Amino acid sequence: MNKRAISWFKFASPQNFYHLAGRMWPWFAGLAAVLASVGLWISFFVAPIDAQQGQGYRIIFVHVPASQMAMFIYLVMAGWSAFGLAFNTRLSGMMASALAPTGALFAFLSLLTGALWGKPMWGTWWVWDARLTSTLILLFLYMGFMALQASIDDPRRADKACGVLAVVGAVNVPIIYFSVQWWNTLHQGASVSLKGSSMATPMLLGMLIMVLAFWMYAIAMGLVRVRSIILERERHTEWVKHAVA
Amino acid sequence: MQWHSVSEFIHMGGYALYVWGSFGATALVVAAEIWQVNARRKAIFRSLSDELLSNPDAESRSP
Amino acid sequence: MTAAVRPLGMVHVMWAVLQRELSLGLRQKGEVLTPLMFFMVIASLFPLGVGADSALLLRMAPGVLWVSAMLAAMLSLQRMFATDYADGSLEQMVLSPTPLALLVLSKSIAHFLLSGLPLVLVAPLLGVQFGLDSRALGILMLSLLLGTPTLSLIGSIGAALTLGVRGAGVLLSLLILPLYIPVLIFGAGAVEADAAGLGFGGHFSLLAALLILSLFFSPFATAAALRISLE
Numbered sequence: 001m002n003k004r005a006i007s008w009f010k011f012a013s014p015q016n017f018y019h020l021a022g023r024m025w026p027w028f029a030g031l032a033a034v035l036a037s038v039g040l041w042i043s044f045f046v047a048p049i050d051a052q053q054g055q056g057y058r059i060i061f062v063h064v065p066a067s068q069m070a071m072f073i074y075l076v077m078a079g080w081s082a083f084g085l086a087f088n089t090r091l092s093g094m095m096a097s098a099l100a101p102t103g104a105l106f107a108f109l110s111l112l113t114g115a116l117w118g119k120p121m122w123g124t125w126w127v128w129d130a131r132l133t134s135t136l137i138l139l140f141l142y143m144g145f146m147a148l149q150a151s152i153d154d155p156r157r158a159d160k161a162c163g164v165l166a167v168v169g170a171v172n173v174p175i176i177y178f179s180v181q182w183w184n185t186l187h188q189g190a191s192v193s194l195k196g197s198s199m200a201t202p203m204l205l206g207m208l209i210m211v212l213a214f215w216m217y218a219i220a221m222g223l224v225r226v227r228s229i230i231l232e233r234e235r236h237t238e239w240v241k242h243a244v245a
Numbered sequence: 246m247q248w249h250s251v252s253e254f255i256h257m258g259g260y261a262l263y264v265w266g267s268f269g270a271t272a273l274v275v276a277a278e279i280w281q282v283n284a285r286r287k288a289i290f291r292s293l294s295d296e297l298l299s300n301p302d303a304e305s306r307s308p
Numbered sequence: 309m310t311a312a313v314r315p316l317g318m319v320h321v322m323w324a325v326l327q328r329e330l331s332l333g334l335r336q337k338g339e340v341l342t343p344l345m346f347f348m349v350i351a352s353l354f355p356l357g358v359g360a361d362s363a364l365l366l367r368m369a370p371g372v373l374w375v376s377a378m379l380a381a382m383l384s385l386q387r388m389f390a391t392d393y394a395d396g397s398l399e400q401m402v403l404s405p406t407p408l409a410l411l412v413l414s415k416s417i418a419h420f421l422l423s424g425l426p427l428v429l430v431a432p433l434l435g436v437q438f439g440l441d442s443r444a445l446g447i448l449m450l451s452l453l454l455g456t457p458t459l460s461l462i463g464s465i466g467a468a469l470t471l472g473v474r475g476a477g478v479l480l481s482l483l484i485l486p487l488y489i490p491v492l493i494f495g496a497g498a499v500e501a502d503a504a505g506l507g508f509g510g511h512f513s514l515l516a517a518l519l520i521l522s523l524f525f526s527p528f529a530t531a532a533a534l535r536i537s538l539e
Contacts, residue, residue: 044254048247055258059267066271085532102278109274113267120263140486147482151473160536161469165483168465168529172487175518179490182514186497217275221282228285235293244293 012089014230015239021223028220035213042206057203059117064207065214066110067135071173073103073218074138077145078170081163091226093159094233096166097149098226102218104142110135130184134177141169155233321406322414329418332391339387344426347380351434362439369438370448370499374492376434377427377452378459382481384423385463388415389471389534402538409527412468412534416460416527424456440499447499447508454515455495461522462487468533491518 011017043061050057077096084092111132118127126132145162152158234240248254257264316324333340354372355365392398401411431452432445440448466484470476498511 045247049258054260056260056263058257058260058264062267062271101281105274105278109271112270116263116267116270120260137486137489140482144479144483144486147479148469148473151470151475151479157536157539161533164465164529164533164536165469168487171525172490175490175521176486179493179514183493183497186501221278224282224286228282228289231286231289231293235289235296240293241297244290245297 012091014091014094014234015237017091018227018230018243021227025220025223025227028216028223032213032216032220035209035216039206039209039213042202042209047202047206048200053121056117056120059113060203061206061210063110063113063117065210066106066113067131068211069214069218070103070107070110070135070138070142072215073099073106074141074166074173075170077103078166081159081166085160085163085167090156090159090233091230093156093163094226094229095222096163097159098222098229099218100142100145100149101225102221104139104146106214106218107135107139107142111139128184130177130181133184134180137176137180138173141173145169316406318406318410321404322410325401325411325414326418329415330421333387333418333422339384340422340426343380343383343423344430346383347376347427347430348434350376350379352437355437366439369435369440369444370451370496371492372438373431373434373448374452374455374496377431377456378485378488378492380427381423381456381459382463382484384419385460385467385480385484386470386477388419388464388467390467390476393471393538398534399538402534408531408534412464412527412530413523416464416530417457419464420457420460424452424460427456428452444499444503447502450512451495451498451508451515454512454519455491458491458515458519458522459488461519461526462491464530465526465533468530468537471534471537491515494518 011020039061043058047058047061049055077099080092080096080099083089084096114127114129114132114135115125118129118132119125145165148165149158149162152161231240231244255261255265351373354368354376358364358368389398392401402408404411428449431448435445435448463480463484465487466480469483470480473479494511494514498508498515501511502508
């Protein structure tokens with residue numbers, strides 16, 4: 001067996017990953033800060049005014065990244081959970097738990113900014129738009145995950161149970177999304193989006209950079225949070241005592 | 246530069262409440278999360294060092 | 309000299325589990341009737357809440373009846389595993405040579421027969437209160453008939469995950485209701501679509517697809533969840 005294959009599996013141990021995460025998170029935080037600065041610059045100073053929605057459309061520069069990341073983080077959580085269920089690794093469950101709060105906050109932010117976008121455009125604080133409704137359901141899925149985790153005392157059982165829940169949820173996400181789309185078209189609801197205006201390149205670029213910024217931020221938060229989770233779970237081991245002392 | 250004055254920038258074409266509300270909410274959520282993550286880390290450190298102080302020679306299991 | 313014992317076939321075991329569930333359920337008539345009465349009470353709450361405007365009630369009817377049916381079906385989900393868990397027979401099922409997924413399937417079918425089917429039969433009575441005509445009532449019944457088995461199947465996953473957990477009842481609802489939403493959309497939508505002249509075929513096909521999907525996947529998810537809960 002060559003050395004490279006062994007070195008990756010070394011990081012499946014919480015102790016090794018704790019130190020690796022400790023070295024990695026500042027880089028992701030720094031990247032997030034840089035990308036956010038560039039993205040915000042583009043959002044406010046490069047992207048032009050929109051023909052139909054005036055200056056109000058600029059909300060997309062936080063609304064769209066928040067929705068995309070909320071969805072993406074859930075899939076990553078489900079991926080970690082599936083991995084943990086298949087290979088019975090402790091760290092995978094911890095990683096999934098570390099990501100959940102960030103994903104839930106992004107889903108909440110997506111709903112909040114969606115409401116702030118809908119109010120001036122459609123006159124009401126809530127619009128039963130397909131994407132907003134799917135994000136609301138996604139928030140419920142996150143809340144279910146965190147509630148299940150909180151109510152099971154044994155952390156290993158909690159991780160595995162939440163793992164099954166996350167995988168079942170992830171499989172359902174496309175079904176839910178499709179059914180909400182169907183429901184929305186039947187009822188000809190309003191749509192919180194930039195329909196009708198072609199997306200100028202600076203707008204697309206700004207959105208893309210903000211999505212990347214949110215992504216780096218989510219990874220940084222996940223790494224810092226998993227470090228705390230590792231300490232909590234492994235508190236009775238020798239290495240934790242040395243790490244804390 | 247598309248903004249001709251600072252007040253025009255803040256006014257945001259009449260959408261000030263909504264645009265600044267959104268970006269402000271994002272900043273608040275990010276700040277709150279960073280604070281929460283730090284608080285959790287401090288809490289576990291405090292709890293662990295309390296345990297160590299009261300039980301310096303306790304047996305620990307290997308990982 | 310030990311007599312050779314022919315092992316029971318899987319279908320026999322599944323049938324035995326189904327019979328057991330049904331006889332236990334029918335013995336505890338209260339447990340079967342209470343969700344049904346809940347269904348009737350909830351469906352009646354809506355007109356009390358929004359007023360007796362017949363046009364409004366007619367429009368609301370499919371959605372209200374479907375949501376009430378969903379909530380009532382959910383009430384009895386905990387019974388699926390909790391009593392067996394308490395008396396140890398669940399462990400026997402997990403340890404048996406018959407695949408756990410098949411035993412779970414039997415239990416889910418029994419749950420549908422004891423909780424879903426009564427809802428299907430009572431729904432027309434409530435539909436009349438909302439002013440639905442006979443064609444709409446028929447489609448409502450069919451949509452519930454197609455949809456409630458899926459509710460039992462998906463619900464079994466939640467029941468298995470929350471086994472023995474504190475606050476299990478409400479937690480189960482929180483976990484399961486988001487997963488029920490597609491069934492709700494297509495179930496209630498079928499009645500509305502037909503009333504609008506668009507036909508119910510599309511909705512029914514999708515309900516059938518959801519049923520088939522959950523038939524194939526939920527027993528496995530539930531079995532996995534049961535093993536985790538019993539560790």
